Amino acid sequence: MSTLLQAKGLIQQYRTAKTFLGKTSTMRAVDGIDLTVREGEILGIVGESGSGKSTLGRLLLGLEPPFAGEILYRGHPMPEPRTPAWRRLRAEMQLIFQDPLSALDRRLTVSAQIGEPLEIHGLAAAGSERDERVAELIAKVGLRQDQAGSYPHELSGGQRQRVVIARALASNPRFLVCDEPVSALDVSIQAQVVNLLRDLQDREGLTMVFISHDLKVVRNICDRVAVMYLGRIVEEASSDAIFSDPRHPYTRALVSSVPKIGAGLHGRIILQGEPPNPAARPSGCAFHPRCRFADADCAATIPELELHDGRLAACRKLRHTLRSAA
């Protein structure tokens, strides 16, 4: 598989609000990420709130320039935001959000919403050509043609998400970032939307980055998974490997925290404490205050994402166990 998108040393930081004494500090949402997205794959990004998943998604799309590092799309650097080259790239890359109601314009009908990107990117002339294309998109995402004249509030949550997906597909994108696309939906509707995304990926060979905190959905849809903790990737592997044999202590706890039907609470790893505040990052490995295996070394140096036994993980302990085993 060829590389579609490559991120190198990506850092994004934001200023926090002024305190009443006028002091500001910076917080790093994304803190040094190298990531490759291959053509035609679905890459999952998992992590808890505040781990920087959504910021990473926006950086990959070039919606905001990174503080440091660079992104290569098909081997070329991402153009500056709001330049003509950047606008042309918008048609090729699309974002699907979590909350379809706020992503849609309440005063526009379904067909107007779906037709808007066609107009913006000049892809179909107004009139019958556009109507045809909109009808085609409506069919593609499994909506009924008679719903074209409906407004968002007349649709159910799952149908709204289908409209959002149809709108994203209007410009024939090659790369989709889905940011928690099914989190707001009920179980039975969630399955419908997940299957729709899979079918679209199969049929059109789309490349997707699928951001979610729902591990079960990620397990089902993704080829490869990157696990984030406080702005860094702590483990990256194929979906099968991550879920059947997690290596990083955080990944292990995360995978074990998913309630299994019929298994009760036995054998689950219950982590102590909460994910730390990105504005007050712990020294060394950010996970060390919650880690069962951490020692003084872990608090001192930040572990790099490197190969341990053929697997990419950022944990000093993995290296030591392997050394002692060798």
Place this chain on the structure above:
Amino acid sequence: MSFVSVRDLKVAFDGVQVLHGINLDVRRGEAVGLVGESGCGKSVTWLAALGLLPGKAKVSGSVTVDGQELIGASPRRIEAVRGAKIAMIFQDPSSALNPVHRVGRQICENLRLHRGLRGDAARTEAIRLMDIVGIPSANTRFDLYPHEFSGGQCQRVLIAMALAGAPDLLIADEPTTALDATIQAQILDLLSNLRRQTGMAMVFISHDLGAVSTVCDRAAVMYAGRIIEANDIKQLFAAPRHPYTRGLFDAIPDLDAGRARLSLIPGTVPDPKRLPQGCAFAPRCARAGDLCREYQPELKEQTSTGLTACFHPIPIGSANRQEVFA
């Protein structure tokens, strides 16, 4: 004898009936799960039972707690039961706390109302409760405001407030839905430990079947304002009899399974204003026959412990989906 007994509970808003006669019992010390998708009436059942619905809601039927009838009772009598015998925690912990009062004061308020504790005695007891629910250094955090706590800790504070009245029954309405995976595991662990220590009963309302299966003894599945299946956890998950229950289980991706397509329930939940005649699930059900489209099946005993409201329940021992929906 059961501690709470709900008989033929019906609720209508503006003439639209949303609960169609709920029968449910909770015995002392047991944990009962209530599952279903949004709008099925799982929360309304308990809000109606405790007199927490707005005045325009028309509630009929009977709810007895420890032998005392609540429906139609004076607000004073209901208040004596609520809080002292029954406490409730909600999905969004940060909006359930008062943002302008210190956390400790909010816990003390409950202690004063339900146990008449004041001053130092209340403070000592509040700190003890904060300790029990796992808030680190409770002593110093007593005087903090809710915004200084994370989501998981706010939920712990609410649990502490619920425990202040030493309730016999805790109603937890989606208590872990808004929380991150590892924090979710912590709260589930805390709830089942508390139940073991205090012997209180629990009603766990959730759409997360995995979470329900880890903390409950029994569960009832709701669809369109009715209980359609009830059984003990093991049997319910091993052999669901109602096609909706089965469909709901199948729609959840399995962490141990590969990337198979999700099986799904076609269509969406019906609008309470336009319920189909007969079984509300019939239009989405592959097993439905003429009888189902004509008459409403009653919740009847099907196995030794289980109740199912279906004319064509899934036979016990049909392992895979192909057999079921053939």
